[in-house]
Amino acid sequence: MDMQLAGKRALVTGSSAGLGQAIAEALAREGATVVVHGRDEERTRGTADRIRDGDGQAEAAIGDLSTPEGAAAVAEAALSGGTIDILVNNAGAYDQVGWMDATPEIWAETYQSNVLSGVRMIQSLVPHMRETGWGRVIQIGGGLGAQPMAAQPHYNASLAARHNLTVSLARELKGSGITSNTVAPGAILTESVRSLLWRIAPAHGWGDTWEEIERAAAESWVPNDANRFGRPEEIAAAVVFLASPLAGYISGATLRVDGGTIRYVN
Template structure:
């Protein structure tokens, strides 16, 4: 299926590995001119070469200077995917106010910076896409990672507010909300935990049992980066012209509300 992205320029933040890399790859395959972003120039260049992207942008989006540098390097952008983010494994007992502030800066204010730099150009040109990578924990948080859960909620909230702001401009704002996604680090983590939990020895068995215990869903497994990339590519395309202020959940049915 041709998503009509030829001639569109896309910036995927945090795309030098993992989920961001998968998103950047699919957008490039669909014909978009993709800008790979990361903080490590060697890694970003390696991904750009691998997926056929023509540009990289290097900078720390958690700082005003880094975000400005990335925006300048990226140039005019039609599709902004705010994927970059991070968290540290903290709970209520050990997540300090400084941890909360750092997580918010990295996961929320970084996206606000890029919106501020790039969305005015979209408005002037009369077409654009802003896509936040959120998650189900935004609405159904757990007791662990409270500082991270809160930043996901902020991402969802700002996306809807931005959609209202962009009314009648030709620019849309949406969220893709992944469930638990199987990137390399997650597979290694689950494999290491398997003996302790009795999940079996083959990866097929480990994944099914870990999904049952950690993220019960209707598909019985973890999601794949390519499945999130597919949702992003749809929202980036003209086929989603009538979609704004929406959350597209790609979680195997983990979140079980009807909204």
Template sequence: MELNLKGKRALVTGSSSGLGEAIARLLAAEGAEVVVHGRDEVRAKAVAADIGAVAVAIGDLATDAGADAIAEAAGEIDVLVNNAGVYGHEGWEDATPDVWRDIYETNVVSAVRMIQRFVPGMRARGWGRVIQIGGGLGSQPIPVQPHYSATLAARHSLAVSLARELKETGVTSNVVSPGAIMVDSVREWLTSHAPANGWGERWEDVERNAARDFVPNDIGRFGRPEEIAGAVAYLASPYGDYVSGATIRVDGGTVKSVI
């Protein structure tokens, strides 16, 4: 399916590996002019060369100086995918206020920095896409990772507020909400913990049993980065013109909702 992204310039934050890389790769394959972002210059340049990106932006989104450097390297952007973020495994007892503050700076304020640098240009040109990568823990948090869940909720909320702000401008704001995704680090963790949890020896059994224990869903497995990328590409395309302030869940049915 042709998504009509040729000539659109897209910045995917945190695209030097994992989920962000998969998003950048698909957008480039669909003809978008992709800017790869990361903090590791060697890794970011390697991804950029592999997918045929038009530029590389290196910088730390958690600082104003880093955001300025990224904006200068990226140029005018039509599609902004706020993917970069971190997560921690702390619970209520060990997630100190400093831990909360740091993760909010990285996961939420960094997105705001990108929005404030690129959305005015989109508005002036009369077309644009802002896509937040959120997550189901934002609406259905668990006892652990309260700080991470709170940042996901903030990402969802700011996306809807931005959509209202951009009413009738030709610029849309939406969220893609992944479930548990099988990136390299997740696969390594599952493999190392499989014996202790009795998940089996074959990879197919490990994935199915780990999904049952950690992220029970209707599909019975973890998601793939390419499946998230597909939802982002749809929203980035003209086929997403009539979608505003929405959350597209790509989680196998982990989050249960009738609306």
């Protein structure tokens, strides 16, 4: 299916590796020019080069979105090639810090990285979308924003903020031709997650083969109806759909791609 993205320009934050990289690559395959963003210049430009090597169109923007100066530099670089039609706010950070160790300072740092980074990009890029009368803003959220666990309270809360601002922004953009939505992944098998599972599998008795390890880890950590972890390309496919003109009647929505981890009717 033609997703009608040829000629569109997209900025995917945090796209030099992992989930963001898969999203950037998927958008490029559909004909969009992708601005790859990261803090590490070598890795970011390497991802952009790989997209171009695959006959895609890609540029690079380097900067730390958790600071006003870094975000301004990224916005300037992204807009230097033309208006950004599609903004995917994927950049963020998480850790394994629990309630008693998550100081207010850690909460504030997490909010800067996971929430205000996206706000800065929205405020920098959406006015240009308004001028053209078309645009897509997509937050990468997560099920922990709706059903938080005891661990990582600051991270859970930052996801909830992303989900909330998506709906508020959709109301703000009413009638503008710009939509605002969230894609909420479950547990996704990035390279870092795969390495972690291999490393800790023996201690948990999860088995010796990858098939055994993934099934056991999914059952222990993220019980879901698919009995496995999601793949980055599955999240990327959801983003591509919401970024396309075909999804013009969807706004203020959360598209859960989690194998059925979150279980409620809404």
